[in-house]
């Protein structure tokens with residue numbers, strides 16, 4: 314389970330997260346939507362302390378960290394509970410596809426190389442890239458790189474996977490292969506938090522959707538409710554602009 | 562014109578004997594410079610103010626003073642302050658002098674190389690559970706090394722050439738030997754031309770090797 318309580322983050326004078334509370338149950342998928350600059354990335358990056366929140370309690374898979382008083386050891390424990398999929402993939406550029414997947418297994422989990430490679434190949438197969446095992450990232454398409462990065466995230470067997478706009482950097486024709494991969498993983502009861510602008514996808518895979526604006530959660534609920542029947546005016550307005558933009 | 566090419570052929574074998582001492586000084590100084598330069602680069606990029614400004618002062622000082630002045634400071638000056646340094650031989654003094662100076666230049670090259678590695682690489686390491694040290698060793702350093710190689714190669718070429726200054730401390734290397742030969746035969750032009758040719762050859766060989774290494778390190782990034 315993921316439980317976030319009163320999470321606060323500011324950059325200088327700019328309040329980016331203004332007391333965020335939410336929960337994700339095991340095996341559930343949470344989608345976060347909202348306009349650009351509303352704090353979605355910051356929220357997801359606070360969950361693994363890539364950004365350090367000023368206040369709030371984060372509890373993931375039994376590790377509980379209070380931002381106001383926590384040790385480096387606690388932060389590392391928390392980080393081991395999640396894996397991250399970045400908008401621009403961030404594959405290790407000096408490692409092959411397979412090495413990208415096995416790197417943490419070998420270095421962090423101290424798994425024997427052979428065993429790590431077997432597991433790595435299994436995961437590459439799951440994302441449909443076993444024939445690319447020896448390719449370096451520079452020779453892979455954006456969609457392929459993102460699928461490798463999903464395999465890399467799965468390798469750690471994290472309590473949850475955090476995905477920050479996983480398809481936003483992709484050429485339109487590559488979006489669906491990545492969304493399908495994510496959907497497949499969601500169907501295996503992987504706990505996930507996804508920041509996305511793909512509304513149809515969010516409706517399809519999410520158990521729960523949060524709409525954020527200006528550092529606050531404006532509204533949250535099941536996808537059918539929030540996306541098709543929003544209650545708050547701010548949410549309606551966002552979805553209206555969003556659909557209008559898409560028609561253009 | 563008083564120019565005797567056969568004299569060059571004649572003294573080349575005598576001068577070539579001193580290539581090992583020249584290369585020894587250059588390689589040892591390079592190892593020292595890389596070690597010190599790496600520490601300086603990390604200190605310079607560190608968020609700790611004391612470390613970062615300490616490294617900045619070091620870099621500024623050693624970039625500023627002339628090589629000869631620094632060699633004299635170490636070899637002739639230090640023993641006056643600390644008698645233990647009287648025992649230091651000239652080769653050691655030269656290696657230390659060259660190494661500590663080039664460390665300052667390498668630090669700037671390494672620093673830029675580290676900064677040119679995309680920040681996302683470190684974030685991917687950390688979210689994958691690695692410690693910062695593991696991240697540097699496995700991911701950041703190898704990528705930075707590729708960026709740093711051309712500049713680092715230039716430093717090594719400078720070093721090979723700078724070793725000729727060691728003659729001022731009494732080290733007999735390529736240049737010193739040529740000087741002595743020239744003083745005997747009065748064939749200055751031929752002797753120094755022989756030295757120039759040897760340096761040229763050394764640098765050509767080194768440049769070839771570096772190109773091989775660059776190609777090797779470039780492998781992961783070729784599309």
Ligand SMILES: Nc1ncnc2c1ncn2[C@@H]1O[C@H](COP(=O)(O)OP(=O)(O)O)[C@@H](O)[C@H]1O
Nearest residue numbers: 324327329347348349350351352353354355356
């Ligand atoms: N490292 C940073 N330093 C200063 N301001 C930042 C930083 N990261 C994000 N911000 C600001 O915080 C706000 C929220 O950013 P972000 O979380 O990236 O929003 P979103 O992902 O919803 O587009 C924006 O106004 C952005 O400019």
Ligand SMILES: [Mg+2]
Nearest residue numbers: 353354355478
């Ligand atoms: Mg964002």
